[in-house]
Amino acid sequence: MKSPFFKMEEFSCRCSYDSCKESNQFMDERFLELLFKMRAQVDFPFLITSGYRCAKHNKDVGGAKNSYHTKGLAADIACSNDYQRYELIEQALAHGLTVIIYRSFVHVDMRPGQPKLMRGSY
Ligand SMILES: [Zn+2]
Secondary structure: OOOOOOOHHHHOOOOOOOOOOOOHOOHHHHHHHHHHEEEEEEOOOOOEEEOOOHHHHHHEEEEOOOOOOHHHEEEEOOOOOOHHHHHHHHHHOOOOOOOEOOOEEEEEEEOOOOOHHHHHHH
């Protein structure tokens, strides 16, 4: 799975546990493909602030139990302006991804069923 816009390391778990090396291999390829397609449609870089999370790290950062991050099916993209937020939301939904909007980032995930647009802490 390759994209000119990303390095796989960007999706690695942000923890420092020894048990968690090369964790980006757990990213779901179908999800990455959709994320890469989203990126190809916009004119700004994606700064991934959270990709894969091991269960321990997910707990450390207060992630939802069974978070899609722990399944390699989610990514948080830094976002602090309305233009980029709009583009991210539009592209995510167009690619069938669910969106949760936060103040400083946009969460996208690939969950079963119709894509949803939700509001996180904002
Ligand atoms: Zn980890």
